[in-house]
Amino acid sequence: MEKGDAYPRVKCVVDTCTHYITGDYCSAGNIDILFEEEGRMAQTIEQTMCKTYAHASSVANMIGSMDNVNWSGTMSHLFTGDQVRPTITCVVSSCEYWADGNLCVAEAIEVTGRHANECQDTNCQTYRKKQS
Numbered sequence: 001m002e003k004g005d006a007y008p009r010v011k012c013v014v015d016t017c018t019h020y021i022t023g024d025y026c027s028a029g030n031i032d033i034l035f036e037e038e039g040r041m042a043q044t045i046e047q048t049m050c051k052t053y054a055h056a057s058s059v060a061n062m063i064g065s066m067d068n069v070n071w072s073g074t075m076s077h078l079f080t081g082d083q084v085r086p087t088i089t090c091v092v093s094s095c096e097y098w099a100d101g102n103l104c105v106a107e108a109i110e111v112t113g114r115h116a117n118e119c120q121d122t123n124c125q126t127y128r129k130k131q132s
């Protein structure tokens with residue numbers, strides 16, 4: 001999918017993540033939304049997580065995260081105030097907003113887990129269980 005208005009805005013409050021930018025933005029190029037327990041599809045918000053989370057206090061994490069930075073979006077955000085947003089790869093197929101190709105078709109998502117210490121402390125707050 002091309003970057004543009006066709007993919008969700010991302011609001012994230014996880015202020016301990018190396019990708020977090022003040023104003024509740026995410027500077028990652030792409031984020032991976034997963035279910036927490038291997039082999040068990042998420043049924044609730046708490047069972048989802050942002051796997052791209054990396055704790056900002058770790059130098060190794062900061063260096064490791066450098067190849068997944070949305071540089072153009074971040075620069076544009078800094079200079080013009082444009083919203084910076086990553087692309088999303090989501091494997092939580094039990095969610096109402098999930099689409100083939102591991103896409104998220106929500107207009108916007110919110111990642112929660114302020115003060116998180118590990119990715120399991122984060123959630124996709126926008127998760128809504130698919131009614132089948």
Ligand code: SF4
Nearest residue numbers: 012017019020026050
């Ligand atoms: S927790 Fe995920 S969405 Fe939030 S800033 Fe980190 S990588 Fe981005």
Ligand code: SF4
Nearest residue numbers: 090095097098104124
């Ligand atoms: S809203 Fe649903 S499909 Fe979109 S990222 Fe969150 S869990 Fe995945």
